Amino acid sequence: MILRVEGLSKSFGGLMAVHNVSFSIQRGERCAIIGPNGAGKSTLFNLLTGHLHPDGGRVYFQEEEITGLPPHRICRKRISRSFQRVNIFPMLNVFENIQVALLAVQRKSKMIFSPARKMARQETERLLENIGLQEQREVISGTLSHGDQKRLELGIALAGNPLLLLLDEPTQGMSPDETAATMALIDRITREREITLLFVEHDIGTVFALAEVIRVLHLGTFIAEGKPDEIRANDEVQRIYLGERK
Amino acid sequence: MDFSAFFMQFLSGLSQGMLMVIIASGLSLVFGTMNILNFAHGSFYMLGAYFCFAAVTLLPQISGNFWIGLILGPLAVAGIGGLIERNVLRRIYSRHLLDQLLLTYAFVLIFDDVVKMIWGIDFQSVRMPAVLSGKLDILNRSLPYYDLFLILMGPLILVGLYLLLQKTRIGRMMRATASDAEMMLALGGNVRALFNRVFILGVWLGGMGGALISPQAAISPGMAVSIIVESFIVVVIGGLGSFWGTLLGAFIFGQFNAFGILFLPRMAIIFPFVLMALVLIIRPWGLLGRPED
């Protein structure tokens, strides 16, 4: 089990956002979390990555407890995430976006007197090729299309060579073409690098195409868990979630 | 120090504080509703004083010209504020704090010279209205009537503001926008018109402060700069955007000044800043503010 969550809970002023959530993920598995808006998906992610403190429960990564650790410690464990709103560095160009992340991983960020231009060039180029943005390395990232920004964000998340990747709505705001391309990219990269994937998505086609395990979150708890076919057949899920999405 | 001296200092501090309440609530109102920190607020204060002075000097024959100045001055300043909001300030609402500060600072520079162009650099003064000149004798000491007047004006205006915020439709809209401007837009609120009115009100309060102080203080271009930093201190201590916070902050500020000068005159100028720093370090959202972040 690469990730094990036990009894995780979080409430905001009386509202139970996440309630006694437990699950585990195998190494290399691709797990999707779906659920209606407000089900607690982002909260769950924030709890896993240290952006929020749980009220109760524990999180284990590779059997080591990481509950309540601050974000910058958790990312060093090789857990990476993307965020719901695009999270890049808009005033830096594409190359620098990736480079700065790689420098952080290489622990070179505190160097104040050596020019950064020469550093981590090869790794940056490779990563740029991996995500298909090498032609746009000089472009100021804030001016990229939404889809390209999401790809860049994925690249930043990959800089830390993560074992576990958490993606929060990776295809949000994308056209069908962009969505397909992004999903193909995620598919390829996670397979190539043997990354365990946990992602939240609203686009059902994507979810069913990519995920091996689907968990349905509703009002802060999992109401169903299983393979895509099982979930598709699950009446309650149909009612609560898939019915809505029609 | 005996009780009567203490009480006199307290009253002196109270009158300073009540004047600051009027001025600072203008700043706080604009920040709370529009999220704009108006660096030029001190300039509107200064203009209020100058306009009152203008009224007094242009109508020397009319008795009670101070009162005319007190009413017309702030209104004129408010009018200018409204024009500035509609034509200039409106363009930068979506921008960063730095842009707002720099743009409003530009107006500080402009008004500084405008005032010099019209009235020159010498200090001006407004004669104290006869009915308020003189002193009241209490406890073997004397307190200027004008100080008492200020002590009364502060709460009076504050009550007016309170009624406006709580009882009127526009006040409700202001409070709603303060907590959620996006929601207000979604509900079809005319945020633009509201912002314009709020800014006018805020500027009016600043101008009123200036007009009120004109008989007691030396009217000069430097007024703008000294008052704006003091206003910042008051709203930070009380809590940016907090109605009661401004009252508390102004009260504390007034007392600190009054007693600080008495006990540690050399260090008195530092105290407000130390207090401001302490509040920011310990409780950044101010004594009565809410931690929004």
Place this chain on the structure above:
Amino acid sequence: MKNFVLKLLGPGPLGPVLALVFLIFLPLFIGESWVSLMVEMIALAIFATSLNILIGYGGMVSFGHAAYYGIGAYTYALLLTKAGAPFLLAMVAAPILSALGALMIGWFCVRLSHIYFSMLTLAFGQIVFAVALQWYGFTRGDNGITEIPFPPLLQSTQRFYYFALVVLALSLWGMKRIVDSPFGKTLQALRDNPLRTEFMGINVRLYSLMAFVIAGAFAGIGGALFAAFNHNVFPTFMHWGKSTEALVVTLLGGMFHFFGPSVGSILLIFLDKIVTSYLRYWSFVLGILLALMVLFFRGGFSGYVMERLNAMGAKRGEGR
């Protein structure tokens, strides 16, 4: 020709080196009062560039940066007048003490962000100003410290100008290297997206504090340089008015380019001199200029120039 101009203004040393050469030969063509003005401009350029490390590169709007400029100036002045210290020692001590001040103050400030950060820097800046004003015994209060002895070997305006030029070149070179380093890139990332930066394993507060201290140190160099040239230091060196001067200069020249503040310094000092010889109302002009810049030329002078060049390059179909 266009290629040459692009090369001149792009990254790379060609532009700065040519500018330096130009500055070296400048005194041959202009009178002493202008050379004197250039020295003032150099001190301001160093000060404003240091502020831009915080604002432009770090996204931290400091309103109290003049405190470190002032600490540098007073350190220099006090060492020379009270301790009879040698010139170079005083020049080196100034940024060290400024950095120390920035460390103590910055430690509190970096815990806050946005407007609260700005307000706290303002508060501390005014506290430093007030201390300089009131601590009569040490700083001679509002009389300031006057008649600071001329450094030996630099008795003439011209000689001091060349010394200032050396200090400018070294300071700007130092700051440029810092800004181009991994630290500098990380600082910019921090400016763009502090949450994301934190999730790359970066201790955001530490990096903010480092930037604050570095900026403070270089501000101190500017202050000491000016103190040396001016022979007098006053508490107003630390007043927020001085901080806003650097802000205005940075905006005018452009806060998104390294040399923006330097360009702005030249613009301001020359505009000031030219305008005040015709008009008494320099504030008015500056205010209008500032308003126009904020509204329409947000990138400042250098931003405008770069935009026009990019437009020209694009029209010719050159590259991206």
